Amino acid sequence: MRKATIDDVAALAGVSIKTVSRVINKEPNVRESTEKLVRKAVKKLNYRPNPSARSLAGKRSFLIGLLYDDPSLYENPSANYIVNVQQGALRVCQSENHDLLIYPCNYKNRNLNSEIRSLISHSRLDGVILTPPLSDNKSLIAAIKKTGTPVVNIAPGETTDPLPAITTNDREICAKMTEYLASLGHKRIAFITGNRDHKALEKRYLGYQDGLKNSGLKFMPRLVKEGDNSFGSGEACARELLQQRTPPTAIFACNDDMATGVIRVAHQMGIHIPNELSVAGFDDIPLAQQIYPSLTTIRQPVRTMAEKALGILMDQLRSKSVKDKPQTSAEELKIVAELKIRESTGPAKSNAQ
């Protein structure tokens, strides 16, 4: 059986193809009764518009580009993050009859801007989703904006100008984690920072400082080490911290990979977790529950964030097609992360002070 076309539907419904088109695209000016007629025909023929024909004739491609930093460039499990984002994005795309084009790229690539512009123009993307650390790349954002393509930003460090974004409560939740550690009696709480290009991580650092302040603890620079998000850097920072004369009794790393590095070093040095050292991370990667001891961390609803991002993007596309009216002011949705208390944190030894 041949695939039904708009003509078949029109014939069956006894209307013109334009009317069918109107119904399909939810354009106004269709009598309700005829709309019903058309919908019935559509269903009966199991009709679905041909995307190629649509994008050829119309302005839209029904293609959304999902840009992310290529996880396979590193030896780390951020793959998990990406897959969740993909999942969320796909769900919305499917329900809205769009396709998703995944595009891993190297955020350090010098030609990134032109690479992406060429992608957008050749693939005729209707819209673009940016994930960290791409979402913090001002120049890339500007380049994309110039093409007129709607963009939604996931978890940028700062509200990016008039660009809609999904933001998080990174700062607040990190303050909370720090306060939690303080409440366990820890006085020397160390922090491991992350990739400087990922601005949202700075918010975590600020949150750590807030937490100290709120708990009446003083900020000690020697307890802050700079990592780069990798497991290895977590190990290195942990060694530096734990070799100090009066080492920290708790270490809060701004992602789970580095926290894992801390745990590993503690194992090697024969330091017991959580009796002698508490460790906390951020992300709640699967590993967090598999490692021993399981890792206290912070979970972000990544999938939901992606869904919201695509929701906003779809809105933009709609308002854009309806009328070239100014974009509905940069929306911004704040997503809330939560603490996951597990085995790697516990009371500070009273004599450790």
Add this chain to the structure above:
Amino acid sequence: MRKATIDDVAALAGVSIKTVSRVINKEPNVRESTEKLVRKAVKKLNYRPNPSARSLAGKRSFLIGLLYDDPSLYENPSANYIVNVQQGALRVCQSENHDLLIYPCNYKNRNLNSEIRSLISHSRLDGVILTPPLSDNKSLIAAIKKTGTPVVNIAPGETTDPLPAITTNDREICAKMTEYLASLGHKRIAFITGNRDHKALEKRYLGYQDGLKNSGLKFMPRLVKEGDNSFGSGEACARELLQQRTPPTAIFACNDDMATGVIRVAHQMGIHIPNELSVAGFDDIPLAQQIYPSLTTIRQPVRTMAEKALGILMDQLRSKSVKDKPQTSAEELKIVAELKIRESTGPAKSNAQ
């Protein structure tokens, strides 16, 4: 500047659009000199054919579907596997000017067959790539075959009929791992099996048995436990094994997640790895290097496998378009995995016998 079309190229080259089309599609019957002319014009105009127009006019969609079991349905890091497959697939797609449609699905879904058939017909996929455990789903494969869409199978358990596939040396390499453990002096080597729907895992089990035989060890049913690939099942199996009166001195799990579970249980029971127990896995997930002690395991070049799979698929598409000649007999490419010896395995204690 407007995007160049085939007309622009034709005009610049001073030929008809059909000739340009011939060059683009590498059809025969074009004089070499005119071909050069056309290519020059193409380059000068930075011309790229419009995919929508192509798929509308032609038979092809330039879309490849990548089907996989939705990793986000579970709490496990198989995301890593998927991302690597995606990466490999994307690379080939880009170089061949195809697009990749990722399609996570639940392999247990009762309507999977019709879901996929509808996907293929509506998205007009040119070809499909199947990953485990989908690659072992005979009925799904039959359903797809019926649509006439070329399929390439990644890591099926058995050579699937006349269907091209990328296979692995799972059996051989697992025999090797077992022999390695035996060479360390282990007499009681346990094995944890995996998801029954993933047939390639059976090959691992057979390899284990081969390895025992080759090492002159006798197969003991009580040392084999059935897991389901999950971390949790690894823990459960480990407990059963380690509570036996004469427990194994080595445990070989057929994936890393379960091996991780074993390590965790050993930690909890105060069993030292590798002094009192050796543990080995399969996959070499990132976690394998982050856990303490780091995990001895087996690494498969997943990305390469995906690349090869797409290579075969592209060949199929080409031969299909050239001439509806019978598919070039089911190709089968065997990929070789390798042992990664790390800290979790060591000599058996001599008194443990």
Add this chain to the structure above:
DNA sequence: TTGTAGGCGTTATCAG
């Protein structure tokens, strides 16, 4: 509220 004509950029057909 509905319908008609024309074109989007390619490929396929069939002459030259």
Add this chain to the structure above:
DNA sequence: CTGATAACGCCTACAA
């Protein structure tokens, strides 16, 4: 070997 011309399925304008 090369080139007109008709599809492909839909959307945008413009009529009715």
